[in-house]
Amino acid sequence: MNNVRYVYGLSSALLVGGAAISLITGSPLGAQVAQNDDAVMNRVVPVAGAPASFADLTAQLQPAVVNIATRQRVEVQNNPFAGTPFAELFNRRGGGGGQAQPQTQEAQSLGSGFIISADGIVVTNNHVISPPDTRAKLESITITLADGTEYEADVIGADAASDLAVLKIRANKTFPFVKFGDSAATRVGDWVVAIGNPFGLGGTVTAGIISAVYRNTGQGGAYDRYLQTDASINRGNSGGPLFDMRGNVIGINNAIFSPSGGSVGIGFAIPAEIAAPIVEKLRSGQEIQRGYLGVRLQPVDEDLAASLGVPKRRGELVQMVEDTSPAGKAGLKSGDIVTKVNGKDVTAEQTVSFLVANLQPGATIPVEILRDGKRSTVNVTLGKRPSEQELAAQAQNFDPDAEEPMAPGTSDQTIEQKLGMQVMPMSAAVARSLGVPADTQGVVIAAVDPNGDAARKGLRRGDIILSANYQPTATVDALLAQVNAAIAEKREAILLRIQRRTTPPAFVAIRLNTAK
Numbered sequence: 001m002n003n004v005r006y007v008y009g010l011s012s013a014l015l016v017g018g019a020a021i022s023l024i025t026g027s028p029l030g031a032q033v034a035q036n037d038d039a040v041m042n043r044v045v046p047v048a049g050a051p052a053s054f055a056d057l058t059a060q061l062q063p064a065v066v067n068i069a070t071r072q073r074v075e076v077q078n079n080p081f082a083g084t085p086f087a088e089l090f091n092r093r094g095g096g097g098g099q100a101q102p103q104t105q106e107a108q109s110l111g112s113g114f115i116i117s118a119d120g121i122v123v124t125n126n127h128v129i130s131p132p133d134t135r136a137k138l139e140s141i142t143i144t145l146a147d148g149t150e151y152e153a154d155v156i157g158a159d160a161a162s163d164l165a166v167l168k169i170r171a172n173k174t175f176p177f178v179k180f181g182d183s184a185a186t187r188v189g190d191w192v193v194a195i196g197n198p199f200g201l202g203g204t205v206t207a208g209i210i211s212a213v214y215r216n217t218g219q220g221g222a223y224d225r226y227l228q229t230d231a232s233i234n235r236g237n238s239g240g241p242l243f244d245m246r247g248n249v250i251g252i253n254n255a256i257f258s259p260s261g262g263s264v265g266i267g268f269a270i271p272a273e274i275a276a277p278i279v280e281k282l283r284s285g286q287e288i289q290r291g292y293l294g295v296r297l298q299p300v301d302e303d304l305a306a307s308l309g310v311p312k313r314r315g316e317l318v319q320m321v322e323d324t325s326p327a328g329k330a331g332l333k334s335g336d337i338v339t340k341v342n343g344k345d346v347t348a349e350q351t352v353s354f355l356v357a358n359l360q361p362g363a364t365i366p367v368e369i370l371r372d373g374k375r376s377t378v379n380v381t382l383g384k385r386p387s388e389q390e391l392a393a394q395a396q397n398f399d400p401d402a403e404e405p406m407a408p409g410t411s412d413q414t415i416e417q418k419l420g421m422q423v424m425p426m427s428a429a430v431a432r433s434l435g436v437p438a439d440t441q442g443v444v445i446a447a448v449d450p451n452g453d454a455a456r457k458g459l460r461r462g463d464i465i466l467s468a469n470y471q472p473t474a475t476v477d478a479l480l481a482q483v484n485a486a487i488a489e490k491r492e493a494i495l496l497r498i499q500r501r502t503t504p505p506a507f508v509a510i511r512l513n514t515a516k
Helices: 038-044 055-064 087-095 272-283 302-308 326-330 352-357 388-395 413-419 428-434 476-488
Strands: 004-006 065-076 103-115 121-124 136-144 150-159 164-169 191-196 204-215 226-229 241-243 249-257 267-271 295-299 316-321 337-341 364-371 374-381 421-425 443-448 464-468 493-500 503-511
Touching (some): 121 272, 136 164, 150 272, 164 272, 267 272, 326 374, 337 352, 443 476
Antiparallel strands (some): 004 249, 065 136, 191 204, 226 267, 249 267, 295 316, 364 374, 443 464, 464 493, 493 503
């Protein structure tokens, strides 16, 4: 399943499909009825089975499906020798002894979405509006309706873990909309229809069946649990709705399995039962909090099962436990097999990550394990799941002595520009590699600009920033807050407290880069 790819398309133009007439007019907001309201759908599609044609169903639903185009500004290096021994020479020639200024380029992306309320709330995938290139800054979002009308939109909530985002159309009018259905009632073999914007071809409709429910693609993560369909889904369909024959949104098209990059009849959609609660929280401005164990797991495949004498495809093997994590405090150990979480069996379709992520931090739950051939239960008080950025940092092997050049855009851009360094969150694994206690609070310097004041003051990769202007910096956001505060107060420097492996903590004043 390594060929699972995000359905994310880059193009220079949005091709709007044929105009569709919305059944919603300018009547008062409270009188609006969803395009897939039961009273309407009873006239469009028979109660059982698929229609002889999908035309009536499409005409009813298509007005609520939108095309999404984004424009981003990407910062790129203008030094052709970046990363080579000639980089410093180029900087001296090009910048009069200073660092060569980066250039920016424009990038575009296309995707799909659907309106869920008459006031213009749109649901899509997070990766449609937040491309993987961390150097890109989102500048604008354009929503195109089925009739070709275009509107600007704003992001009101986004969640990288579930790959969901909620937008608001900038318009004081009413819009056609659709409602979520019950994906839990979906069965293999049910007819489905996907409407979206593949390859920039707006208003494209494809039909197929549900090929599998709760499919685990093997990519890992808390939300690796999809509806699988053979309805054609391609680049640009991402974020669009997957409808059942009653017009209910039962899934949000998200990814494809493809050796070639095109549709081969294996597409994946986020189930509505997972998406709808997250969308509601994002829409209302609530923080998405998820439970966290703090373990690294491996599914029990056939070989593992044979070596341990346990059933295959049941349970997950604990490879590593973070010392100060909820799992570590509860007594879980490497080699344990987790068979149940909060009374629910651990299977390929219902992983530990999924079960835990759907519980609230602070909850105390029973975790059934198999250790040395004996079953036992431990009670774990869940922590709060770190951000995807923090989890990625934890998964990396950190070599403090590696020669890592600055790669612009791979961390917070304000910190990069103002402090001349890149930083990353502290984790137990990074702490071990630095030889400091696992509970050390601070952010780690990942790279230093050789032309900046931080380098002139001797800061280097592997140093830990414990505080800034006497305020603790346990997170990257905390450091960023102090940098922004110093900028707001028009200070020319910021005082950092630095911890290095072989020396006691020391205060170092770093001049802020005031160049625009």
